Amino acid sequence: MSTIKDIAKRANVSVATVSYVLNNTRFVSPEKKKRVEEAIKELNYVPNxxxxxxxxxxxxxxxxxxxxxxxxxxxxxxxxxxxxxxxxxxxxxxxxxxxxxxxxxxxxxxxxxxxxxxxxxxxxxxxxxxxxxxxxxxxxxxxxxxxxxxxxxxxxxxxDNIQAAIDATNHLINLGHKKIAFMTGVTKSSINNLRIKGFLKAMKDANLPTKEDWLASGQAKYQQSYDLTKELLKNSNNRPTAIINISDLGALGVLDAAGDLGIMVPEELAVVGFDDLFISSMRSVQLTTIRIPRYxxxxxxxxxxxxxxxxxxxxxxxxxxxxxxxxxxxxxxxxxxx
The missing domain is CATH 3.40.50.2300 (Response regulator)
Known part of the structure:
Protein backbone atom coordinates (compact mmCIF):
# COMPACT_ATOMS: atom_id res chain seq x y z
CA MET A 1 0.00 0.00 0.00
CA SER A 2 1.28 3.48 -0.84
CA THR A 3 2.44 5.83 1.93
CA ILE A 4 2.90 9.58 2.32
CA LYS A 5 6.61 9.05 1.70
CA ASP A 6 5.79 7.39 -1.65
CA ILE A 7 3.67 10.38 -2.61
CA ALA A 8 6.39 12.83 -1.61
CA LYS A 9 8.95 10.94 -3.69
CA ARG A 10 6.67 10.76 -6.72
CA ALA A 11 5.76 14.46 -6.50
CA ASN A 12 9.32 15.54 -5.63
CA VAL A 13 8.20 17.43 -2.52
CA SER A 14 8.71 17.01 1.22
CA VAL A 15 6.57 14.74 3.39
CA ALA A 16 5.41 17.86 5.21
CA THR A 17 4.10 19.34 1.96
CA VAL A 18 2.10 16.19 1.28
CA SER A 19 0.65 16.41 4.79
CA TYR A 20 -0.32 20.05 4.24
CA VAL A 21 -2.18 19.13 1.04
CA LEU A 22 -3.93 16.14 2.59
CA ASN A 23 -5.05 18.01 5.69
CA ASN A 24 -5.41 21.48 4.16
CA THR A 25 -3.49 22.99 7.08
CA ARG A 26 -1.12 25.35 5.24
CA PHE A 27 -0.84 27.13 1.93
CA VAL A 28 0.88 25.12 -0.80
CA SER A 29 1.68 26.62 -4.18
CA PRO A 30 -0.73 25.55 -6.95
CA GLU A 31 2.09 23.88 -8.87
CA LYS A 32 3.21 21.72 -5.91
CA LYS A 33 -0.37 20.99 -4.93
CA LYS A 34 -1.09 19.75 -8.44
CA ARG A 35 1.94 17.43 -8.35
CA VAL A 36 0.87 16.02 -5.00
CA GLU A 37 -2.72 15.46 -6.16
CA GLU A 38 -1.50 13.73 -9.33
CA ALA A 39 0.78 11.47 -7.28
CA ILE A 40 -2.10 10.60 -4.94
CA LYS A 41 -4.23 9.62 -7.93
CA GLU A 42 -1.44 7.63 -9.64
CA LEU A 43 -0.63 5.70 -6.46
CA ASN A 44 -4.30 5.11 -5.50
CA TYR A 45 -3.47 6.50 -2.07
CA VAL A 46 -6.10 6.77 0.63
CA PRO A 47 -5.22 7.63 4.26
CA ASN A 48 -5.43 4.61 6.53
CA ASP A 160 -26.89 -12.34 -15.00
CA ASN A 161 -25.74 -10.00 -17.76
CA ILE A 162 -24.36 -12.68 -20.07
CA GLN A 163 -27.64 -14.60 -20.20
CA ALA A 164 -29.57 -11.34 -20.48
CA ALA A 165 -27.65 -10.37 -23.63
CA ILE A 166 -28.08 -13.88 -25.03
CA ASP A 167 -31.84 -13.64 -24.50
CA ALA A 168 -32.06 -10.22 -26.15
CA THR A 169 -30.03 -11.36 -29.16
CA ASN A 170 -31.88 -14.66 -29.54
CA HIS A 171 -35.19 -12.82 -29.50
CA LEU A 172 -34.12 -10.84 -32.56
CA ILE A 173 -32.63 -13.90 -34.26
CA ASN A 174 -35.85 -15.84 -33.72
CA LEU A 175 -37.73 -12.99 -35.40
CA GLY A 176 -35.58 -13.49 -38.49
CA HIS A 177 -32.93 -10.79 -38.01
CA LYS A 178 -29.38 -11.49 -39.16
CA LYS A 179 -27.92 -7.98 -39.34
CA ILE A 180 -27.77 -7.03 -35.66
CA ALA A 181 -25.75 -4.18 -34.17
CA PHE A 182 -24.85 -3.92 -30.49
CA MET A 183 -24.27 -0.49 -28.94
CA THR A 184 -21.85 -0.84 -26.06
CA GLY A 185 -21.44 1.33 -22.96
CA VAL A 186 -18.70 2.41 -20.53
CA THR A 187 -15.30 0.99 -21.51
CA LYS A 188 -13.84 -1.49 -19.01
CA SER A 189 -17.11 -1.76 -17.11
CA SER A 190 -18.02 -5.34 -16.25
CA ILE A 191 -21.58 -4.67 -17.45
CA ASN A 192 -20.21 -3.69 -20.83
CA ASN A 193 -17.88 -6.67 -21.10
CA LEU A 194 -20.39 -9.28 -19.97
CA ARG A 195 -23.20 -8.09 -22.24
CA ILE A 196 -20.86 -7.97 -25.23
CA LYS A 197 -19.80 -11.52 -24.36
CA GLY A 198 -23.42 -12.69 -24.32
CA PHE A 199 -24.21 -10.95 -27.61
CA LEU A 200 -21.20 -12.45 -29.38
CA LYS A 201 -22.00 -15.93 -28.04
CA ALA A 202 -25.58 -15.79 -29.31
CA MET A 203 -24.44 -14.58 -32.72
CA LYS A 204 -21.76 -17.28 -32.93
CA ASP A 205 -24.17 -20.02 -31.86
CA ALA A 206 -26.52 -18.90 -34.65
CA ASN A 207 -23.63 -18.84 -37.17
CA LEU A 208 -24.23 -15.14 -37.80
CA PRO A 209 -21.42 -12.68 -38.57
CA THR A 210 -20.68 -9.62 -36.45
CA LYS A 211 -19.29 -6.41 -37.94
CA GLU A 212 -16.70 -4.45 -36.02
CA ASP A 213 -18.29 -1.09 -36.82
CA TRP A 214 -21.65 -2.44 -35.60
CA LEU A 215 -20.12 -3.06 -32.18
CA ALA A 216 -19.54 0.56 -31.13
CA SER A 217 -20.10 2.61 -27.99
CA GLY A 218 -23.09 4.83 -27.40
CA GLN A 219 -21.82 5.30 -23.82
CA ALA A 220 -25.21 4.06 -22.53
CA LYS A 221 -26.43 7.64 -23.02
CA TYR A 222 -29.11 9.28 -25.14
CA GLN A 223 -27.14 11.78 -27.24
CA GLN A 224 -24.15 9.55 -27.97
CA SER A 225 -26.49 6.72 -28.99
CA TYR A 226 -28.54 9.09 -31.14
CA ASP A 227 -25.42 10.25 -33.00
CA LEU A 228 -24.08 6.72 -33.44
CA THR A 229 -27.43 5.49 -34.77
CA LYS A 230 -27.37 8.13 -37.48
CA GLU A 231 -23.93 6.89 -38.51
CA LEU A 232 -25.02 3.25 -38.56
CA LEU A 233 -28.17 3.92 -40.58
CA LYS A 234 -26.88 6.48 -43.10
CA ASN A 235 -26.02 3.81 -45.70
CA SER A 236 -29.35 2.34 -46.79
CA ASN A 237 -27.61 -0.51 -48.65
CA ASN A 238 -25.55 -1.70 -45.70
CA ARG A 239 -27.20 -1.06 -42.39
CA PRO A 240 -28.40 -3.23 -39.50
CA THR A 241 -32.03 -4.28 -39.31
CA ALA A 242 -31.87 -4.49 -35.51
CA ILE A 243 -30.00 -2.59 -32.80
CA ILE A 244 -29.48 -3.67 -29.21
CA ASN A 245 -28.46 -0.81 -26.92
CA ILE A 246 -26.78 -1.54 -23.59
CA SER A 247 -29.25 0.78 -21.82
CA ASP A 248 -32.81 2.03 -22.20
CA LEU A 249 -31.57 5.63 -22.20
CA GLY A 250 -29.39 4.81 -25.18
CA ALA A 251 -32.23 2.92 -26.85
CA LEU A 252 -34.38 6.06 -26.66
CA GLY A 253 -31.66 7.81 -28.65
CA VAL A 254 -31.81 5.00 -31.22
CA LEU A 255 -35.58 5.38 -31.56
CA ASP A 256 -35.40 9.15 -32.02
CA ALA A 257 -32.56 8.94 -34.56
CA ALA A 258 -34.48 6.36 -36.58
CA GLY A 259 -37.56 8.56 -36.48
CA ASP A 260 -35.61 11.61 -37.67
CA LEU A 261 -34.23 9.56 -40.57
CA GLY A 262 -37.71 8.38 -41.54
CA ILE A 263 -36.93 4.76 -40.65
CA MET A 264 -39.95 2.99 -39.20
CA VAL A 265 -39.74 0.98 -35.97
CA PRO A 266 -40.34 -1.94 -35.92
CA GLU A 267 -41.10 -2.35 -39.64
CA GLU A 268 -37.62 -1.33 -40.84
CA LEU A 269 -35.61 -1.42 -37.63
CA ALA A 270 -36.00 -3.46 -34.45
CA VAL A 271 -34.73 -1.94 -31.19
CA VAL A 272 -33.97 -3.58 -27.84
CA GLY A 273 -32.73 -1.91 -24.64
CA PHE A 274 -31.57 -2.93 -21.19
CA ASP A 275 -32.87 -1.98 -17.71
CA ASP A 276 -36.68 -1.64 -18.17
CA LEU A 277 -36.84 1.92 -16.88
CA PHE A 278 -40.31 3.35 -16.19
CA ILE A 279 -40.29 5.33 -19.43
CA SER A 280 -39.82 2.15 -21.48
CA SER A 281 -43.39 0.98 -20.81
CA MET A 282 -45.03 4.29 -21.74
CA ARG A 283 -47.56 3.98 -24.55
CA SER A 284 -45.57 6.29 -26.79
CA VAL A 285 -42.40 4.21 -26.36
CA GLN A 286 -43.25 0.52 -25.71
CA LEU A 287 -39.59 -0.52 -25.78
CA THR A 288 -38.64 -4.18 -25.82
CA THR A 289 -35.99 -4.47 -23.14
CA ILE A 290 -34.26 -6.59 -20.50
CA ARG A 291 -35.59 -6.03 -16.99
CA ILE A 292 -32.69 -5.74 -14.53
CA PRO A 293 -33.85 -6.44 -10.93
CA ARG A 294 -32.65 -3.11 -9.58
CA TYR A 295 -34.63 -3.12 -6.33
Missing part, protein backbone atom coordinates in the same frame (compact mmCIF):
# COMPACT_ATOMS: atom_id res chain seq x y z
CA UNK A 49 -7.29 5.86 9.57
CA UNK A 50 -7.08 2.43 11.22
CA UNK A 51 -3.30 2.59 11.24
CA UNK A 52 -3.47 6.06 12.79
CA UNK A 53 -5.91 4.84 15.43
CA UNK A 54 -8.50 7.39 14.34
CA UNK A 55 -11.27 5.19 13.06
CA UNK A 56 -14.63 5.87 14.67
CA UNK A 57 -16.67 2.70 15.03
CA UNK A 58 -20.42 2.51 14.57
CA UNK A 59 -21.00 5.71 12.64
CA UNK A 60 -24.34 4.10 11.62
CA UNK A 61 -23.88 5.56 8.13
CA UNK A 62 -23.47 3.57 4.91
CA UNK A 63 -22.46 5.00 1.53
CA UNK A 64 -24.05 4.03 -1.76
CA UNK A 65 -21.64 4.99 -4.56
CA UNK A 66 -23.23 5.59 -7.99
CA UNK A 67 -21.77 6.78 -11.28
CA UNK A 68 -24.56 9.14 -12.37
CA UNK A 69 -27.26 10.22 -9.95
CA UNK A 70 -29.36 11.63 -12.82
CA UNK A 71 -29.61 8.18 -14.43
CA UNK A 72 -33.08 6.74 -13.66
CA UNK A 73 -31.45 3.33 -13.29
CA UNK A 74 -30.31 4.13 -9.74
CA UNK A 75 -33.41 5.28 -7.78
CA UNK A 76 -34.75 1.74 -7.32
CA UNK A 77 -31.37 0.57 -6.02
CA UNK A 78 -31.14 3.59 -3.71
CA UNK A 79 -34.72 3.12 -2.47
CA UNK A 80 -34.08 -0.50 -1.54
CA UNK A 81 -30.78 0.36 0.14
CA UNK A 82 -32.39 3.16 2.15
CA UNK A 83 -35.31 1.03 3.32
CA UNK A 84 -33.12 -1.86 4.50
CA UNK A 85 -30.64 0.56 6.10
CA UNK A 86 -33.41 2.45 7.93
CA UNK A 87 -34.90 -0.77 9.29
CA UNK A 88 -31.48 -1.65 10.71
CA UNK A 89 -30.86 1.76 12.25
CA UNK A 90 -28.50 3.10 9.56
CA UNK A 91 -28.53 6.29 7.49
CA UNK A 92 -27.77 6.09 3.76
CA UNK A 93 -25.27 8.49 2.21
CA UNK A 94 -25.31 8.67 -1.62
CA UNK A 95 -22.05 9.56 -3.38
CA UNK A 96 -22.22 10.54 -7.05
CA UNK A 97 -18.90 10.02 -8.90
CA UNK A 98 -19.77 10.74 -12.55
CA UNK A 99 -17.19 7.98 -13.16
CA UNK A 100 -14.46 10.39 -11.98
CA UNK A 101 -11.62 8.80 -10.04
CA UNK A 102 -11.11 11.67 -7.61
CA UNK A 103 -14.72 11.42 -6.44
CA UNK A 104 -14.43 7.65 -6.19
CA UNK A 105 -11.31 7.93 -4.03
CA UNK A 106 -13.02 10.47 -1.75
CA UNK A 107 -15.84 7.99 -1.21
CA UNK A 108 -13.31 5.35 -0.20
CA UNK A 109 -11.58 7.82 2.10
CA UNK A 110 -14.84 8.20 4.03
CA UNK A 111 -14.68 4.48 4.80
CA UNK A 112 -11.04 4.55 5.85
CA UNK A 113 -11.58 7.63 7.99
CA UNK A 114 -14.47 5.99 9.85
CA UNK A 115 -17.08 8.42 8.56
CA UNK A 116 -19.11 5.48 7.20
CA UNK A 117 -19.31 1.86 8.35
CA UNK A 118 -19.46 0.31 4.90
CA UNK A 119 -19.86 0.95 1.16
CA UNK A 120 -22.10 -0.42 -1.56
CA UNK A 121 -20.25 0.35 -4.76
CA UNK A 122 -22.11 0.32 -8.10
CA UNK A 123 -19.48 2.18 -10.12
CA UNK A 124 -16.26 0.15 -9.86
CA UNK A 125 -14.09 -0.08 -13.01
CA UNK A 126 -11.16 -2.34 -13.81
CA UNK A 127 -8.50 0.26 -12.99
CA UNK A 128 -9.85 0.41 -9.41
CA UNK A 129 -8.64 -3.16 -8.88
CA UNK A 130 -5.64 -2.37 -6.66
CA UNK A 131 -7.71 -0.01 -4.53
CA UNK A 132 -10.36 -2.69 -3.99
CA UNK A 133 -7.71 -5.28 -3.17
CA UNK A 134 -6.32 -2.96 -0.48
CA UNK A 135 -9.77 -2.48 1.04
CA UNK A 136 -10.33 -6.23 1.21
CA UNK A 137 -6.86 -6.78 2.64
CA UNK A 138 -7.59 -4.23 5.37
CA UNK A 139 -10.94 -5.93 6.06
CA UNK A 140 -13.27 -3.05 5.28
CA UNK A 141 -16.96 -3.93 4.72
CA UNK A 142 -17.74 -3.35 1.04
CA UNK A 143 -20.16 -4.90 -1.45
CA UNK A 144 -19.97 -4.55 -5.22
CA UNK A 145 -23.45 -4.14 -6.71
CA UNK A 146 -24.36 -4.14 -10.41
CA UNK A 147 -20.71 -3.87 -11.53
CA UNK A 148 -18.04 -6.33 -10.42
CA UNK A 149 -14.34 -7.13 -10.76
CA UNK A 150 -13.17 -10.54 -11.97
CA UNK A 151 -10.49 -12.26 -9.96
CA UNK A 152 -11.11 -10.50 -6.64
CA UNK A 153 -12.67 -12.46 -3.79
CA UNK A 154 -15.21 -9.99 -2.44
CA UNK A 155 -18.97 -9.70 -1.96
CA UNK A 156 -21.02 -9.07 -5.11
CA UNK A 157 -24.69 -8.76 -6.10
CA UNK A 158 -25.23 -8.58 -9.85
CA UNK A 159 -27.69 -9.53 -12.57
CA UNK A 296 -33.49 -6.65 -5.53
CA UNK A 297 -29.87 -5.71 -6.23
CA UNK A 298 -30.10 -2.86 -3.73
CA UNK A 299 -32.00 -4.90 -1.16
CA UNK A 300 -29.67 -7.90 -1.15
CA UNK A 301 -26.56 -5.70 -1.26
CA UNK A 302 -27.62 -3.78 1.83
CA UNK A 303 -28.69 -6.94 3.70
CA UNK A 304 -25.34 -8.52 2.91
CA UNK A 305 -23.37 -5.45 3.95
CA UNK A 306 -25.21 -4.91 7.23
CA UNK A 307 -24.75 -8.57 8.09
CA UNK A 308 -21.00 -8.21 7.52
CA UNK A 309 -20.84 -5.06 9.67
CA UNK A 310 -22.98 -6.51 12.46
CA UNK A 311 -21.08 -9.79 12.67
CA UNK A 312 -17.68 -8.24 11.88
CA UNK A 313 -17.34 -10.87 9.18
CA UNK A 314 -14.93 -9.70 6.47
CA UNK A 315 -13.37 -13.11 5.79
CA UNK A 316 -16.30 -14.89 4.14
CA UNK A 317 -17.55 -13.58 0.79
CA UNK A 318 -20.82 -14.14 -1.04
CA UNK A 319 -21.60 -13.80 -4.74
CA UNK A 320 -25.27 -13.37 -5.62
CA UNK A 321 -26.34 -13.70 -9.28
CA UNK A 322 -29.89 -12.54 -10.01
CA UNK A 323 -31.84 -13.47 -13.17
CA UNK A 324 -32.85 -10.80 -15.67
CA UNK A 325 -36.05 -10.95 -17.73
CA UNK A 326 -36.81 -10.22 -21.38
CA UNK A 327 -39.80 -7.86 -21.64
CA UNK A 328 -41.32 -7.97 -25.12
CA UNK A 329 -43.14 -4.85 -26.26
CA UNK A 330 -43.59 -3.18 -29.65
CA UNK A 331 -40.14 -2.09 -30.90
CA UNK A 332 -39.29 -5.43 -32.48
CA UNK A 333 -40.93 -6.88 -35.57
CA UNK A 334 -40.71 -10.15 -37.47
CA UNK A 335 -39.44 -9.99 -41.02
CA UNK A 336 -37.57 -12.06 -43.59
CA UNK A 337 -33.94 -10.99 -43.84
CA UNK A 338 -31.94 -11.63 -47.02
Missing amino acids: AVARGLRVKNSKVISLVVSDITNPFYPDIAKACEQVAYQSGYTLNIVNTNDQDDRFIKAVMQLREGKVDGIINTTVLDHHRSLMENLIKDKYPIVLAHRLLDGINMDTVVA EIGQKSMELLIDKITNNDTNNHHNILLPAELIVRKTCGSRIID
